[in-house]
Amino acid sequence: MNLLKNFALSLVGATLVVGLWALVSTTISKDLPSPIKTWTESKVYILQPFDKRGEMDQGILRMAAYSLYRVAKGFLLAILIGTPLGFLLGNSLLLSKMFDPVIQILRPISPLAWLPLGLILFRQSEPAALFTIALCSMWPTVINTMQGVRSIPQDYLNVATVLRLSPWRRFTKVLLPATLPYMFTGYRLSLGLAWLVIVAAEMLTGTPGVGGFLWQEYNSLIYSHILLCILTIGLVGFALDRLMGIAETRLRAA
Amino acid sequence: MTMTTQRPLEITSLTKVFPTPSGPHVAVKDFRALIQPGEFVSLLGHSGCGKSTVLAIVAGLSSASEGGVIVDGKEIEGPGLERALVFQTPSLLPWMTALDNVLLAVSQAHPALGHREQKAMASKYLDMVGLTEYANQRPTELSQGTQQRVAIARAFSLEPRFLLLDEPFGALDSITRRELQDLLLDLWEQDRKTVLMVTHDVDEALYLSDRIILMTDGPESRVGLELEITLPRPRSAEGSLDHPDYFRLRREVLQFLEHHSKQFSSGGHAGHSNKKSSAVVV
Ligand SMILES: Nc1ncnc2c1ncn2[C@@H]1O[C@H](COP(=O)(O)OP(=O)(O)O)[C@@H](O)[C@H]1O
Ligand SMILES: [Mg+2]
Numbered sequence: 001m002n003l004l005k006n007f008a009l010s011l012v013g014a015t016l017v018v019g020l021w022a023l024v025s026t027t028i029s030k031d032l033p034s035p036i037k038t039w040t041e042s043k044v045y046i047l048q049p050f051d052k053r054g055e056m057d058q059g060i061l062r063m064a065a066y067s068l069y070r071v072a073k074g075f076l077l078a079i080l081i082g083t084p085l086g087f088l089l090g091n092s093l094l095l096s097k098m099f100d101p102v103i104q105i106l107r108p109i110s111p112l113a114w115l116p117l118g119l120i121l122f123r124q125s126e127p128a129a130l131f132t133i134a135l136c137s138m139w140p141t142v143i144n145t146m147q148g149v150r151s152i153p154q155d156y157l158n159v160a161t162v163l164r165l166s167p168w169r170r171f172t173k174v175l176l177p178a179t180l181p182y183m184f185t186g187y188r189l190s191l192g193l194a195w196l197v198i199v200a201a202e203m204l205t206g207t208p209g210v211g212g213f214l215w216q217e218y219n220s221l222i223y224s225h226i227l228l229c230i231l232t233i234g235l236v237g238f239a240l241d242r243l244m245g246i247a248e249t250r251l252r253a254a
Numbered sequence: 255m256t257m258t259t260q261r262p263l264e265i266t267s268l269t270k271v272f273p274t275p276s277g278p279h280v281a282v283k284d285f286r287a288l289i290q291p292g293e294f295v296s297l298l299g300h301s302g303c304g305k306s307t308v309l310a311i312v313a314g315l316s317s318a319s320e321g322g323v324i325v326d327g328k329e330i331e332g333p334g335l336e337r338a339l340v341f342q343t344p345s346l347l348p349w350m351t352a353l354d355n356v357l358l359a360v361s362q363a364h365p366a367l368g369h370r371e372q373k374a375m376a377s378k379y380l381d382m383v384g385l386t387e388y389a390n391q392r393p394t395e396l397s398q399g400t401q402q403r404v405a406i407a408r409a410f411s412l413e414p415r416f417l418l419l420d421e422p423f424g425a426l427d428s429i430t431r432r433e434l435q436d437l438l439l440d441l442w443e444q445d446r447k448t449v450l451m452v453t454h455d456v457d458e459a460l461y462l463s464d465r466i467i468l469m470t471d472g473p474e475s476r477v478g479l480e481l482e483i484t485l486p487r488p489r490s491a492e493g494s495l496d497h498p499d500y501f502r503l504r505r506e507v508l509q510f511l512e513h514h515s516k517q518f519s520s521g522g523h524a525g526h527s528n529k530k531s532s533a534v535v536v
Contacts, residue, residue, distance in 0.1 A: 155345040159317055162333045163362045164410075173358060177349040 033224040041224040056208060060232050066152050066205065067198050067209035068236065070126075074133025074201075075194040079187055082138035086145025086186070087175070096146065107139045111200040125205030137195045140189035148182025179253055188244040195237045210236075260291035261326055261415060263312070263448060264335035270307050281307050282521070283474040287467055291415075292446040296459035299469030299478075300511065305452040308469075309420050312450060313339045325416070334365050338414035342421045344401035346393040352404045353389040356380055356411050364411045379411040380404070383437060399430035403437070410441060417442075419451040423458065432491065435461060443488055456507050460485070461494055469512050477508050 016059040018035050033041070042060075044051075049061035076234065089096040111132045118128030160174045202211030210229050217225035263316060267287040271278045289295050297305045310316040312323050314333035322329045327476070333339075346355045356376040364372060366493040380389055383403040392400050409417060422438075423431040432477050433456060442449060453459050459466045472480040483503060485494050494500060 040493075116436060155343055156347060157340075158341065159345050161315060162313060162337075162339045163359055164333060164335060165358075165362065174347065177347070210502065 027208070031223060033227060038224040038227045041222070042228040045225070045228060051164065056213060058208065058213075060210070060228060063208065063213050063229075064232055065208045067206075067211060070169045070209060071133060071191075071194045071198050074197070075137060075191050077130060077134040078138035078190050078194065079141050081134065082141030082186070082190065083145055083183060085138075085177070086142045086183070089142065090146040090149025090179075103142065105140065106135075109136075110112070110133040111133055111136045112204070115204050116202060119205075127187075128207050129201035129207065130250055132201050133194050133197045137190045137194035141150060141183070141186035142191065144186030144189070145179060146183045148179035148186075151182070152178040165232050182208060184244075184248045186250055188241065189224065191240055191244055195233075195240055199233060258449075260390050260415065262291060263289040263450070265289075265308070265312065265322045266324060268308065268311060268323070269319050270316075271292040271312065280473055280474045283476055285469075285476050286321075287477060289448055289450060293450065294442060294449040294462060294464045295451070296463040296466045297452045297469065297509065298452065298454065298456065298459045298466050298511075299475065300471050301471045302455055303472045304475040305454075305469060306420055309339075309418055309450065309452050312416075313337055313418050315339070317518070335412050335414040336414050337411035337418055338412045340402075340405050340409045340417070340419045340422045342403040342424050344393065344398070345402055346401055346408075348393050351390050351392055352385060352396065353377065353380060355393070355404055356408045359408045359411045359473040363527045378409060379407040382410065397430075399426050399434060402426065402434060406434070406438065406441070416448060417447045417449045417451075419449070421452055421454065424455070431455075431458070436491070438462065439489060456504060456511070460500065460503055460507070461482075461489060461491075466507065468507065468524070481506060 022035050023034075025037075045058075045060040045063075049059040051059040052062060059253035060170035089099060114132040114135050115128060115154040119125070120133060122128045156174050156178055160170045165173060178181075198209065199214065202209045202214040206212055206215065210232050214226055214229035217223075217229070265285060265287045269280065270282045271280050273279075285304075285308055287295070288305060290367060296368070299305055305392050307316070311329075311415060312319050314323075314330055314337065317332075322332070325334070330337075346352070347358070350358065353373070353376055356379055357372060360372045360376045360379075364375065367375070377386075377389065380386060380398075382405055385400065385403055385407065388396060388400060389406075396404070406422070419438075423434050426434065439462060451459075451462065459484055459485045467477055468479040468481070481503060484499055485497050485503075
């Protein structure tokens with residue numbers, strides 16, 4: 001019952017926003033395509049979502065899949081580097097004192113700043129995009145993992161000590177399971193960031209994907225497709241966050 | 255178990271200094287004790303006097319500032335599986351079942367056994383504390399008392415020679431506490447491990463121990479009084495509580511806790527001797 005009511009309320013909210021969009025597009029900003037125009041000009045992409053008509057002319061879900069694949073690789077790179085780094089910093093006060101300021105400085109740097117550096121370093125757009133996604137999205141993983149390691153109850157560590165667990169068993173039997181919920185919170189935030197970065201990465205590298213498509217259509221002055229991309233990015237991001245949320249609750253319940 | 259060849263556990267003029275923002279804090283100073291093989295000794299004193307500090311050092315979780323702990327003629331260097339520790343909170347790993355918590359200990363103490371034998375052994379110890387049907391439950395699904403049973407099973411599954419307990423029943427309601435005290439007595443009667451138990455419950459100490467070591471209040475806390483508990487064994491709630499010695503001993507402990515602890519910590523140990531009782535002035 002409550003679920004239905006909430007769903008109805010979200011529909012009302014969405015309708016109001018679309019209404020506002022329609023209003024703005026017919027009054028203040030004539031360049032902004034109206035919702036109807038957006039639909040008629042984009043429906044090929046939506047109704048044949050997996051079609052491939054050309055390099056930069058593909059169904060929207062096909063584009064999204066390219067982007068997702070790229071994000072997945074960057075995200076994987078981020079957590080493969082970020083998780084051990086978090087454990088290291090969480091375990092050593094010395095290291096964390098050394099690197100905390102560096103992390104605080106690196107964290108707010110925009111993907112638009114990293115990308116050119118990536119292009120210089122790798123001379124190719126694909127690795128540069130991955131480099132950017134990983135560098136921008138790994139910080140929540142590092143910070144949450146570190147926090148998780150630091151919040152392990154002393155009791156558990158004492159158990160590991162009096163049972164004389166080897167460093168490896170101490171890690172797999174105590175540290176890792178105790179930190180897992182924190183790690184997952186980090187992963188969820190990191191994935192959100194990775195998705196946020198994808199557009200910037202694809203725009204500047206001109207690779208196929210929602211971001212690349214968005215940039216191409218901007219250059220071809222087909223504004224309705226920009227809106228299509230924006231909506232797709234939002235919906236996919238929302239779905240990703242929900243999926244990670246479900247995984248996270250599963251994990252906490254287990 | 256060959257008790258006869260074992261040597262006592264010795265705590266030699268142990269001192270522990272904690273660095274604090276307001277300077278070094280001498281929690282325990284010159285604490286000495288000798289615990290005979292098979293003896294059940296309680297460490298009793300007011301809250302904050304340094305009982306846990308002493309026990310943690312014996313367990314090897316913390317190191318002494320001066321003095322040390324001698325086991326089998328050698329000074330200990332950190333924890334050892336021959337010394338099992340039961341904490342005040344059950345301290346079970348919540349992501350493992352009751353059985354797996356015990357199994358972790360078994361696999362540490364008996365690495366040479368196959369997985370199946372280790373599992374059988376862990377089950378055996380869970381059975382011993384009456385938790386056969388709780389084997390596959392997670393600690394969060396168990397009551398505090400049941401969790402502490404698992405913790406006791408875990409400690410015994412190490413087949414240790416020394417059992418160290420830090421207020422193991424302090425967080426339990428009185429009925430559960432009594433049950434677990436009887437369980438501990440039962441298990442102890444089976445092979446009479448050497449036990450050092452910290453408690454601030456006078457009746458618990460009297461009921462379980464062969465000897466009570468009373469600590470003076472901190473800082474610089476030390477041994478204030480040692481009492482042999484001469485109540486006959488095996489003990490039971492009815493029999494032991496009605497024993498005439500029980501009230502005499504209880505009064506002596508309470509008197510110490512009420513009147514002497516402060517005096518002992520500042521004025522040394524002179525002058526206290528009670529010929530009627532088995533009190534030993536240290
Ligand atoms: N890590 C520590 N740092 C500073 N002071 C401590 C620390 N651990 C214990 N103390 C102090 O040492 C004294 C003895 O503590 P503890 O051994 O826990 O007492 P008890 O177990 O008898 O209640 C207390 O005054 C306590 O505040
Ligand atoms: Mg204590």
